[in-house]
Amino acid sequence: MRGFAAAKKARPFVPVCHDMSIAGALVGLHDSGALWLPDEHTLVVADLHLEKSSSFAQRGLMLPPYDTAATLEKLKLAIDAFDPHRVIALGDSFHDRHGSDRLPAAYRAMLTTLQLGREWIWVTGNHDPIAPLKLCGETADEVRLSGLTFRHEPKPGPEGFAEVAGHLHPAGRVRRYGRSIRRPCFATDGERLVLPAFGVLTGGLNVLDEAWAGIFAEKRFSAFLLGEGRLYPFTASKLLAD
Amino acid sequence: MHAPADEPLPKVFQEWFQARGWSPRAHQLDLLERAGAGRSTLLIAPTGAGKTLAGFLPSLVDLTKRGKRRPGEAGRRGVHTLYISPLKALAVDIARNLEAPVSEMGLPIRIETRTGDTPSHKRQRQKQVPPDILLTTPEQIALLLSDPTSERLFADLDTVILDELHALVTSKRGDLLSLGLARLRTLAPNLKTIGLSATVAEPDDLRAYLVAQPKGNERRLSELVTVTGGAEPDITILETGERLPWSGHSARYALGDLYEVLKEHRMTLVFVNTRSQAEMLFQELWRINDDNLPIALHHGSLDVGQRRKVEAAMVAGSLRAIVSTSSLDLGIDWGDIDLVVNVGAPKGASRLAQRIGRANHRMDEPSKAILVPANRFEVIECEAALEASKEGAQDTPPLREGALDVLAQHVLGMACAAPFRPDGLYDEITSAEPYRNLDWETFERVVDFVATGGYALKTYDRYARLKKTGDGTWRIAHPKVAQQYRLNVGTIVEAPMLKVRLIRSRADGRRTPVGRGGRMLGQIEEWFVEQLTAGDTFIFGGEILRFEGIRENEVYVSRSRAENPQIPSYQGGKFPLSTYLAERVRRTLSDPSSWNVLPGQVREWLEIQKARSLLPSRDGLLIETFPHAGKHYLVCYPFDGRLAHQTLGMLLTRRLERTGARPMGFVANDYALAVWTLSDMSQRIAGGQLSLGELFDEDMLGDDLDAWLAESSLMKRTFRACAVIAGLIERRHPGQEKSGRQITVSSDLIYDVLRSHEPDHILLRATWHDAATGLLDISRLSKLLTRIQGRITHTALEKVSPLAVPVMLEIGREPVYGEAQEVLLAEAADDLIKEAMG
Incomplete structure (x- = not known):
């Protein structure tokens, strides 16, 4: 019997983005799933779902307790690459409302180090509707910046104009040579943008699912699938439902 | 007393x-x-x-x-x-x-x-x-x-x-x-x-x-x-005047002959290897069923009620033929069957013997069976199986080493029964033959896994499912643990299935939303449905159906008037060719004097191969390289089964990539493997830039394998089964619908996290072990590589050889594997750019 060779060490992120305009504001989509606002020197990450595995362990399902570390590691790479003045965590940063309380000391220290020397905003989400405990940073339900509104859950219809949100964990599926490929993605119609989930232990919801009704007009949006070192753009008409 | x-x-x-x-x-x-x-x-x-x-x-x-x-x-x-x-x-x-x-x-x-x-x-x-x-x-x-x-x-x-x-x-x-x-x-x-x-x-x-x-x-x-003896079975290979197909698994060519055979017997059991073959054959038989013979269909995905009806009709003797997968393989006496037909190659001598035993449940009368090969290679395989049967040769697999995920489930079960002492339980477990070699350290790790997940990082002690008490025994921490165990018991992890429900078509002009409440036809694998888009047609339950959509855990379909389904549900052979039969097939091929038993068409095919190229030898490996339609092909003939060949193909493409040969893809069947590249391999071999000995070296089972496993979807599927059996994730029970995919934890993600943070975890060990003997068949690949060391014969050809035709015909029918994903995505995205800019 044999084991696996240890995984490769993570490569640093390259701070090159796919630049585009959302409701007139310049933003950069990064293949890590983070959003970069160059004018504001701000990095936005959605749906970290920290302490998700311990949330399951409480119910007797002993998922690997490494997701928090892995997500923070990934966040660190993104922060190292961009060195932002401000970080916005766009809600569901913790998997449940006690998640920040359960956060082991080592990760708390790591997170605090990441926060040093920059502004940090915890936007509330449905999983974490309250401010995290024993952590730095401000808490807000919404943030306005560069003419854009940053909130966790996208608002349906015209209220969502110039909005950047998370919550839905967008994923896109395409087919090529009979084989289907499904990846997390950014979804946008140019007027609003939904970010993929940044946490490592998070699934995705197909952007053609019914849950998206009211967010984008049917077939009138694009998905940017996350790839290795680049994004793959598709218009909605080229995507497949699950 | x-x-x-x-x-x-x-x-x-x-x-x-x-x-x-x-x-x-x-x-x-x-x-x-x-x-x-x-x-x-x-x-x-x-x-x-x-x-x-x-x-x-x-x-x-x-x-x-x-x-x-x-x-x-x-x-x-x-x-x-x-x-x-x-x-x-x-x-x-x-x-x-x-x-x-x-x-x-x-x-x-x-x-x-x-x-x-x-x-x-x-x-x-x-x-x-x-x-x-x-x-x-x-x-x-x-x-x-x-x-x-x-x-x-x-x-x-x-x-x-x-x-x-x-x-x-x-x-x-x-x-x-x-x-x-x-x-x-x-x-x-x-x-x-x-x-x-x-x-x-x-x-x-x-x-x-x-x-x-x-x-x-x-x-x-x-x-x-x-008990020895019993009458020797009467096995023949179906004689046909039709042209034998080069590839494929449908045996459509033999339908007419097969139908005549059915008419001559009281009740025939027709075995096929996969569900989709069963569907196809059943449908085709009914298409030519001018005499309206009562022919039925039986496979594991059909609705239980429907299966029970077919079984009852068999017992009552009111059927003339039943098309079945291995769902009727085992011991039940379903009435008076006087003929067994095996469509496709039998894949193993013992498997064939057991299937034939379904006919004539009386020991002193011979069971009668007819083999129907679906293509030319299968003719040779059937011939080999027939000889093996005459000799009474057996090729049942050796006893398994007990799996660790099963052990974890058992340990939890024993804790639910009563608190246990680890040393006592260990002695009990190692008295079972499959676990006799289990070492104490591994056992302790399994107990640790059951208690808190078995991670090096000890953060779950307060949530432990098992607790050690003062007297040295382990007991369950809470009665809820026993409930969880009962819901999870068993080792059969089905591919996630969706129910198939018949509705009226949306294509008929009614633009109303899909209505509920149609008849349930059975269940179908989720992975199959995932490749469908609305309007696609496929065969299920003996009918051509149109895919309408998915609602929760149900697939909505309507009847289609299409003649042929668009989406083939062919899934290759379910069982790989047994090592024993493979050896016999190689022997036959390498020895032209043994070809006299083969049909003329097959003999002719092999004769031309002999003249234009070479014949595969008994223990070595024949490799042919040739250009075809703007690409360059390498075809080899190990005869070691589709699973081992797929793994080999995956590893070869990685290695070819490194030598600069620019591989584009590969396809495998039970007998051969074809890899195609952009660069001319014949030239590279002649010029010394590519050494076949190095390409096929055993060291591919080291780093190349490790690197590929990280991405392999087969590995992830194997992991999922282990995780369910071991109780790491919950079994999905029928009726539980998927409540928003973003909420559920996918086993693929857990696999990724576990692999990068705890590569020696006990569940990864269990997964590796399963994959090595199962879906990746690494154990067989390893034997193959050892066998051919120093025995590779290469021949550079001008064009495709006769022996290569069957595997070449499979190109385009089989999905593209593994790491081609990034390339495909780039191509698909770049296509669009061309479309927009062009």
């Missing part, structure tokens, strides 16, 4: 045999004598030898001698005999067959079954008032043993009868059962076992499985009774 041993068969039994003009067979008396002396015994006999009666006779006699419990007799009696079968239908069937002699002889014996279908009030009663004989399945044994009452229930257990043992031991169910047996032996130390089996390659494996193994290297074996 028992009657003296000089009268083995009581009078009432002798009279019963006489009244029917029968006499007990030698092996039945032989088994009775050995079992009567309390010795565990393996009975190997062909079908129709009266195996089942032989197995039960010792218990029936013993229970008769014991007599009724007298009023006032102290104590309550537990179960006397357990009968365990791999199929619940078989347990029910045997119970029915057993009732007849018991009631005819008026024996004071109570017989009951217990399966997943047994109502809960009856299960409760069985615990309070146990029957004398209980017929059940391995999963039910695990459930009963996890119950705190099991100690009383099995305290009087005398005999365990294991039916179809050859089929049970080859899977994780066999592992689970071996652990259950070990516990039963602890509860009832005088227990004896009786194994009933078809002929196998290594009887000693089964004999060891039946008894407790001592510590150390000594292997203890049960007694053995072998």
Whole structure:
């Protein structure tokens, strides 16, 4: 019997983005799933779902307790690459409302180090509707910046104009040579943008699912699938439902 | 006390045999004598030898001698005999067959079954008032043993009868059962076992499985009774005047001939290897069924009600033919079948023998069978299988090493029954043959896994499922743990299935939303549905259906008027070609003097191959390279089964990439592997830039394999099964719908996290072990690479060779594998850019 060779060490992120305009504001989509606002020197990450595995362990399902570390590691790479003045965590940063309380000391220290020397905003989400405990940073339900509104859950219809949100964990599926490929993605119609989930232990919801009704007009949006070192753009008409 | 041993068969039994003009067979008396002396015994006999009666006779006699419990007799009696079968239908069937002699002889014996279908009030009663004989399945044994009452229930257990043992031991169910047996032996130390089996390659494996193994290297074996003889089966290969196909698995060419054969027989059982083949053949047969023969379809995905109907019709003799997958492989006697047809290659000599045994359930008459090869290679394979059958050769797989995920499930079950001492449980577990080599450290890690997930990072102690108490025993932390265990018990992890519901089509002009409430047709694998888009047509349940959409866990379909389905649901052969048959096929190919048994078309094909290229040798590897349609191909012929070839293809493309050969893809079948590249491989080989010896070196099983496994979807599928069995993630139960994919945790993500943070985790070890012998067949690939070292023959050709045609024809039908994903995405995205800019 044999084991696996240890995984490769993570490569640093390259701070090159796919630049585009959302409701007139310049933003950069990064293949890590983070959003970069160059004018504001701000990095936005959605749906970290920290302490998700311990949330399951409480119910007797002993998922690997490494997701928090892995997500923070990934966040660190993104922060190292961009060195932002401000970080916005766009809600569901913790998997449940006690998640920040359960956060082991080592990760708390790591997170605090990441926060040093920059502004940090915890936007509330449905999983974490309250401010995290024993952590730095401000808490807000919404943030306005560069003419854009940053909130966790996208608002349906015209209220969502110039909005950047998370919550839905967008994923896109395409087919090529009979084989289907499904990846997390950014979804946008140019007027609003939904970010993929940044946490490592998070699934995705197909952007053609019914849950998206009211967010984008049917077939009138694009998905940017996350790839290795680049994004793959598709218009909605080229995507497949699950 | 028992009657003296000089009268083995009581009078009432002798009279019963006489009244029917029968006499007990030698092996039945032989088994009775050995079992009567309390010795565990393996009975190997062909079908129709009266195996089942032989197995039960010792218990029936013993229970008769014991007599009724007298009023006032102290104590309550537990179960006397357990009968365990791999199929619940078989347990029910045997119970029915057993009732007849018991009631005819008026024996004071109570017989009951217990399966997943047994109502809960009856299960409760069985615990309070146990029957004398209980017929059940391995999963039910695990459930009963996890119950705190099991100690009383099995305290009087005398005999365990294991039916179809050859089929049970080859899977994780066999592992689970071996652990259950070990516990039963602890509860009832005088227990004896009786194994009933078809002929196998290594009887000693089964004999060891039946008894407790001592510590150390000594292997203890049960007694053995072998019934030889039985009439030799009458097997032929279907003769046809049609042109034999080069590739494919449909055997459509043989339909007319096959139909004529069906007309000449009373009832024919037509075996195919996959569900989709069954669907296709059934449909095609009905298309030409001018005589309106009652032909039915039977496979595991069909609705249970429909399957029961077909089975009843078989028993009643009202069918002329049944097209079936392995769902009818095992021991149930479904009536008077006088012919077995095997469509496609049999893939293994023993598998063929067992299928043929379905015909003519009487030992002294020959079973009749016809093999229908679906393509030219399969002709050679069928010929090899036929010869093997004449020689009585067997190629059943060797006994498995007990799986660690199953062990984890068992440990939790034992904790639910009662607090355990680790050393005592360890001794019990290692007395089971599949776990005899389990070391203490691994056992401790499994216990640690069950308690807190077994991670190096100890953060879950406060959520532990098992807790160590002051007296050194482990106990479950909460009654909820036992509930969770009961929902998760068993080792069969089905691919996630969706229900198929028939509705009216949206394509008929009604733009209304899809309505509910149509008829349920059965279940279909989720992965298959995932490749469909609305409007696609496919075959299911013998009809061409149009895919309409998915709602929750149901697939909505409508009837289609299409002639041919657009989406082939072909899934390759389910079972890889056995090593034994592969060796015989290579032997035939390499020796033209043995070709006289082959049909003219096949002979001609091989003759041209011999003239234009080379013949594969018996132990070496033939590699051909040639250009075709703007690409360059490398085709090799290992004959080691599709799974091993796929793994080989994956690794070869990685290595070719490194040599700069620019590989584009590959396709594999049971016999050959084709890889295509942009650069000219013939030239590179001639120019010394590419060494075939290095390309096929065994070192590919090192880093290349590790690197590929990180991404392999097959590995992720294997991991999912292990994680469910071990209780890391919850089993999805029917009726539970997917509540928003972003909420559920996907096992793929867990795999990724685990692999990068704890590569030595016990579940990854279990996954690796499964994959090596299962979907990736690494063990076979490893043997292949060893075999061909220094024996590679290469020939550079101008064009495709005759032998390469079958595998070349599969290109485009098979999906593209693995890491081509990034390339495909880039291509798909760049296409769009071209479209937009062009």
